[in-house]
Amino acid sequence: GAGVSQSPSNKVTEKGKDVELRCDPISGHTALYWYRQSLGQGLEFLIYFQGNSAPDKSGLPSDRFSAERTGGSVSTLTIQRTQQEDSAVYLCASSLALAGGSSYEQYFGPGTRLTVT
């Protein structure tokens, strides 16, 4: 079946512009995660959705970052007034998630490579 998809695959933008990154999770996956990964670095957690709500936004690096999810499916990560330090690969992952602490593996999308010039 279809995996997690992300668009665009690459985005080059000028400093100060706003960008929107899209994630389409695997059908039926209620949990959706956004991470970013700078070159040679580990994954940095940004935000997590359970359905349409985001119980944990602790990883968002600044108020320039926001995310939403509608219909329990597609999610959009928006970065306003981009800065050069925002350059990274932004990865989205989805998983099944149940109340009570059960954990399922995450499936990642191919990522969006963002370059801020």
Add this chain to the structure above:
Amino acid sequence: RKEVEQDPGPFNVPEGATVAFNCTYSNSASQSFFWYRQDCRKEPKLLMSVYSSGNEDGRFTAQLNRASQYISLLIRDSKLSDSATYLCVVKRTGGSYIPTFGRGTSLIVHP
């Protein structure tokens, strides 16, 4: 102390070698454990879950040591295609569903 720690490597081994990585975690409430593989400029992909009793998948063996709070990954008969970064993932029971990723261990298998 970081919640999940891994030796970044790189581990440089010849084809056919056996290599093992460890990953330590600091939160004793951790309940779910996974190994992911990430190829250069690609997204992470699940390699295997780690079960309490240990588990094996072909040339790969994963083990959990709760007393010492670490998980391990053993790769036997290394192939060139095993060259990648191996990420350890740990999740606490209950509460947040956010898994914690280690920064990864780099493996290079050479001819």
